[in-house]
Amino acid sequence: MKILPAGIFALVLLAFTASGQTASQVAPLSDPGNTGGWVLNPSVSDEFNEPHLNDSKWLIQGKDGVYKSKWIGRAPSQFSPDNVRVEDGMLKLQTRWQPDYPFSKKLDLTHLAKDGKGRAYQNFTTAAVIAKHAFRYGYLEIRCKAANASVTSAFWGTGGGSEVDVFEILGAPTRPAEKNTERRFQSNIIDWSKEAKDNRRKWRGKYFFDWRPADAFHVYGAAWDENGIKFFADGKLIQSITKEELGKGWVLTQPIALWVDSETFPWDGLPTKESLPAEYEIDYIRVWQKAPPSHQGS
Secondary structure, eight states, X not given: OEEOOHHHHHHHHHHHHHTTOOTTTTSOTTOXXXXXXXXXXXXXXXXXXXSSOOTTTEEETTGGGOOGGGOOOSTTEEEOGGGEEEETTEEEEEEEEOTTSXXXXXXXXXXXXXXXXXXXXXXXXXXXXXXXXXXXXXXXXXXXXXXXXXXXXXXEEEETTEEEEEEEEESSOSSOSSTTGGGEEEEEEEEOSXXXXXXXXXXXXXXXXXXXXTTSOEEEEEEEEXXXXXXXXXXXXXXXXXXXXXXXXXXXXXXXXXXXXXXOOGGGOOOOGGXXXXXXXXXXXXXXXXXXXXXXXX
């Protein structure tokens, strides 16, 4: 882990604001007056206005054969670095029907098929982008439009044996496991430690919108501190969980690295060939922390 010196942070923040960002633009949508005293962390924030993805900030899963955490995707889909691009001021993660892709021959054992066997990687390629710098506590915000297909559009983070899913959204599930799945905002807290082998999911929160996230851009956020985490949509609080409520299940105590990705969820149905290609479009990712912010790189 690397720590960015305060002087370097100040210079980067100055460059960020000089590039056209005003104080009102860089405050959380739920706190436009910045009464919380939030300071933007530029090492894990991006407006995606450059011609190419900033490789000092972001890892494209699978690029040059590198897969963080050895995670190649949720079968039958596999992450392909070719499905990531920056265009029109957006980060775009594409899902494609690609049966001729050189898929891994190994089986995905994370969610077994009905016959108890692992799932094969085949037909679908998706994409993942991961932050190269980690941080602990702050306000995470993303403006995006979910992919209009039976794949996830997700914003999450991992680190220190824990995972927080700000959201997993399915834009157009073909075989939804529950009513209004296409309007569902699902958040999770997961414990990946060895001790939690038989009880990994510590919390699941679900909220159902009146609108479908694949129809238009919306702003989603999460305020995370040592006492709990709150989730927002378009600046409004929609759900929360506290450390006190979870007790020993509160595992979000270590720095995390952010992910944005798309995956197939077979239990909610696979995308149809006709629905692809589909894109998860991200206008920006912003992270604020309380001054002085901590910047820890992996």
